[in-house]
Amino acid sequence: MTIGDDAALQLVISLHRLTRSLRRSATADSIQLTHIAVLALLTQRGPSRIGQIAQWVPCSQPTATAAVLGLESAGLVRREADPQDRRASRVLLTEEGTATLANVARGEAQVLARRLTALQPDEIRRLVEVEPLLRRLAEAGD
Template sequence: MVRQVTEEDALQLVLAVHRLNRTLRVSTTDLPPTQLIVLSLLMEHGPTRIGELAARVPCSQPTATTVVAGLEGTGLVRRQPDPADGRAVLITLTDEGQERVVWVARREAELLDLRMAELTPEERGVVLAATPLLRRLAGG
């Protein structure tokens, strides 16, 4: 019989995922976390208004505006008119921005691969078997 997941179980999983994510990210990119989150969101969802980005990050709209301005200054995103509302703008990932997200993800995967090599074959199997489930949980 499978036991009930406790709040403590969930907390420990969240902490472990955060720690792993932070360790991989710090070792692979110089982008601040919020900038990388915005780039990833744009890659996943396509052109997006600043207010929507702020809600998805989550952060305040002024923070999202500052983050987008920084990314725009480095050529990773651009602003374009929203065809549905001429008063609004959409933030779009540039080709360079998309390449940067993929580059960071590949560096993180390389580092994770090195870390997983330290596990036993059985442990690696458990981690790999959990991937589809973690993807489902991440999807909401």
């Protein structure tokens, strides 16, 4: 079975809206959305140079630099010399950064759980059954 472009577009829009609204509701003013994106990318891709982070977020290199500086001052990331080029540095998550990202995800899950109460039990079951498919789609791009 194939899906048309319009249906795929509507799915993308709905997924983006849901993700943004969960993130806004769960984090309030506790952490910037760009910081969450950087922490998530470092979790997924490992130690990275700022230029790579800027490409993946995506954002400008100055924006990525500012995000890393903010995360570094909060103790959520640290820099070390790049083993490939000692003149450059790469950014790594700290234990506190990993814990912060996990707390953000838990907060988003709590918001989603509250919202799910507006659905019927069968609708909730269907959503839960879709999770492995969404994970596979997310991983297919890596």
